[in-house]
Amino acid sequence: MDRPVTAGQLKEKSLFQESDGSAVPAKTVCHNCSKLKIFLGALAFSFFAKGFSGSYMKSMSSQIERRFEISSSIVGIIDGSFEIGNLMVMVLVSYLGPRVHRPKIIGVGCLIMSVGAFLSVMPQFLMGRYNYERITVSVDNSSTSVSACSPASSEGPPVTDATETLSTVINAGCEKTTNSYLWLFVLVGNLLRGIGEAPIMPLGVSYIDDFSKEENSAFYIGLVRSSGMFGPTLGFLLGSFCASLWVDIGVVDIDVISINPKDTRWVGAWWLGLLICGAVNFIASLPFWFLPYSLPKEGENENLKISHLSVQGDHCKIDPPAHPQLKFSEAVKGVILLPVTVLGMFLGGFLIKKFKLHVTDMAKFGCITFIVAYLLNLLYFTCSCEVLQVAGLTAPYSGMKHLSSSKHIYVASCNAECSCNVDQWDPVCGDNGITYMTACFAGCKSSSGTGRNMVFHNCSCVDGQGLGLGNSSAVLGQCQRESCTKAFPYFLALQTACAFLLALGGTPTYMIMFRSVSPDLKSFAVGIETLGGRVLGGLPAPIYFGALIDETCLKWGTKSCGGSGSCRVYDTKEFRNVYLGLIAGLRTGCCLLYIVLFVLIMKRFKSDGKEMTDIKNAERSTSKELDTASKREILPGSRTSEESEETYM
Numbered sequence: 001m002d003r004p005v006t007a008g009q010l011k012e013k014s015l016f017q018e019s020d021g022s023a024v025p026a027k028t029v030c031h032n033c034s035k036l037k038i039f040l041g042a043l044a045f046s047f048f049a050k051g052f053s054g055s056y057m058k059s060m061s062s063q064i065e066r067r068f069e070i071s072s073s074i075v076g077i078i079d080g081s082f083e084i085g086n087l088m089v090m091v092l093v094s095y096l097g098p099r100v101h102r103p104k105i106i107g108v109g110c111l112i113m114s115v116g117a118f119l120s121v122m123p124q125f126l127m128g129r130y131n132y133e134r135i136t137v138s139v140d141n142s143s144t145s146v147s148a149c150s151p152a153s154s155e156g157p158p159v160t161d162a163t164e165t166l167s168t169v170i171n172a173g174c175e176k177t178t179n180s181y182l183w184l185f186v187l188v189g190n191l192l193r194g195i196g197e198a199p200i201m202p203l204g205v206s207y208i209d210d211f212s213k214e215e216n217s218a219f220y221i222g223l224v225r226s227s228g229m230f231g232p233t234l235g236f237l238l239g240s241f242c243a244s245l246w247v248d249i250g251v252v253d254i255d256v257i258s259i260n261p262k263d264t265r266w267v268g269a270w271w272l273g274l275l276i277c278g279a280v281n282f283i284a285s286l287p288f289w290f291l292p293y294s295l296p297k298e299g300e301n302e303n304l305k306i307s308h309l310s311v312q313g314d315h316c317k318i319d320p321p322a323h324p325q326l327k328f329s330e331a332v333k334g335v336i337l338l339p340v341t342v343l344g345m346f347l348g349g350f351l352i353k354k355f356k357l358h359v360t361d362m363a364k365f366g367c368i369t370f371i372v373a374y375l376l377n378l379l380y381f382t383c384s385c386e387v388l389q390v391a392g393l394t395a396p397y398s399g400m401k402h403l404s405s406s407k408h409i410y411v412a413s414c415n416a417e418c419s420c421n422v423d424q425w426d427p428v429c430g431d432n433g434i435t436y437m438t439a440c441f442a443g444c445k446s447s448s449g450t451g452r453n454m455v456f457h458n459c460s461c462v463d464g465q466g467l468g469l470g471n472s473s474a475v476l477g478q479c480q481r482e483s484c485t486k487a488f489p490y491f492l493a494l495q496t497a498c499a500f501l502l503a504l505g506g507t508p509t510y511m512i513m514f515r516s517v518s519p520d521l522k523s524f525a526v527g528i529e530t531l532g533g534r535v536l537g538g539l540p541a542p543i544y545f546g547a548l549i550d551e552t553c554l555k556w557g558t559k560s561c562g563g564s565g566s567c568r569v570y571d572t573k574e575f576r577n578v579y580l581g582l583i584a585g586l587r588t589g590c591c592l593l594y595i596v597l598f599v600l601i602m603k604r605f606k607s608d609g610k611e612m613t614d615i616k617n618a619e620r621s622t623s624k625e626l627d628t629a630s631k632r633e634i635l636p637g638s639r640t641s642e643e644s645e646e647t648y649m
Helices: 007-016 026-059 061-067 072-099 102-120 122-126 161-177 183-197 200-211 214-228 230-243 270-285 340-355 359-382 487-515 519-538 540-550 572-632 641-648
Strands: 309-312 315-318 428-430 446-448 455-457 474-476 553-558 564-570
Touching: 026 061, 026 072, 026 102, 026 183, 026 200, 026 214, 026 230, 026 270, 061 072, 061 270, 061 564, 072 102, 072 183, 072 200, 072 519, 072 540, 102 122, 102 183, 102 200, 102 270, 122 183, 122 270, 200 214, 200 519, 214 230, 214 340, 214 487, 230 270, 340 359, 340 487, 359 487, 359 572, 487 519, 519 540, 540 572, 564 572
Parallel strands: none
Antiparallel strands: 309 315, 428 474, 446 455, 455 474, 553 564
């Protein structure tokens, strides 16, 4: 005769045995759950690290362009090297997928990104100090003032001690940089960064989808991607800070620098942030070395637990196990203050989990959000700001009613006798709010002060603007454009709405891909999707965008040894039309592809959707029947109220 089992013994047995009798301690269940959480945290930080490095590099594009005196096309090639590195290993990594130790491969990727960031810093310690483009002016023997407008200015000033010193510095730098291609270090570093980033997305996302509950998978992926959006935000902030520091900080006395960060010749400390990026990527690699090859499916062991025991006399009543649900309030804790893009990614994953959206619903959701974002994106064409007024480039000289159709006629009657060198760029701002390429083009006859405090006087081109000023002057540096105070709030609201909608539809798009392929091809599918993005967008886009942007340049800088350097002034209106027009054209094609995707998904999964609805309805009715039956169910040795009533009768 079997002895009765007490509630305590039954609970203890259920926590330590599976249905096949094998021992599974409760500690193991919790341990595996904690490892999944550790992986989620580590992956989120790796997303942060790669976003942090990527956004910082993009924010430093103009600084790198000026430091190495290269065109936007070459900068585009440097930017595209990241995509090349990604493509080199993306297919291989994605195909191997579950066949490799995914956490350790992600850790190796983070280390490679760290090495790439440190390698990109090397040119700073090999190039020497940065000498920005500036002109020399002749000294008037009768006074301490200098003259910008002089017939000899185009051939070079009389040699003085100061001039001789400056020429020596420039010529010394000339010999060093003539055959210098040190920007290749940055290109190779960016290439390594692309190689290192390749496994993070496909292996990390597939790892989550393999070992988490199906209803939690989209939510976790959305949470990880949204957490990663901290990276771009802080990356751009760091880029802004480093750009405000002089490139040779700690080596050169800042007081002798005659330009400020708003000048197009200014080069910030682009290398400083790369050191920080390298350290962050190294830290991101550490947790993955301690994570296992695989984990039990989330909820697999919990389903075998007996969640609730009620004692009735000498017998136990077993209630159906309850499945714990992840509360939205717990998931959103600390997340409220994230940027709107983070909110969009997070909300996209949550909506899929909350409403248990089918593949067809996800396709409809993603298609609608993308098309609405595309329509809002067209409104960017209504945003415009004041163009920088540069005499001879974007604004006419005095006596000219309009700017000449040719963009290369810089000389007017007010400076014709000055014999100015058209290859020089050392801008001054006149009293009339117009920028002149040099003090010579402003027709300035004398000056006072030194360094960044130098002021030019008797400027004939400034005086001829009809202002009636007898002593028109100009100061070093270009004039500041009027701030876009009216257009900026409108632009910000538009950008916020577009970013939110695109982020909102991003997670459903990923889940469509996961639900459209067999489980063993998930990481491969992510890799192919990323590969397509790199080949069609990431790799060629920086190059052809850079080439088109170069076409809008009005004034190129000149290297110390001759030849074109980086662009000094762009035609901002043409720049805006080219940039926004190209984006609009590309997104038009994307909208058409999204519609095609929606049609194909509807054809393939529509019947499955109906079946799933029928199955859910059947499950609900079955659940209700089981609940009713469970109330009437008893254990051996006890009687229902109906049986007791019949016995009594």
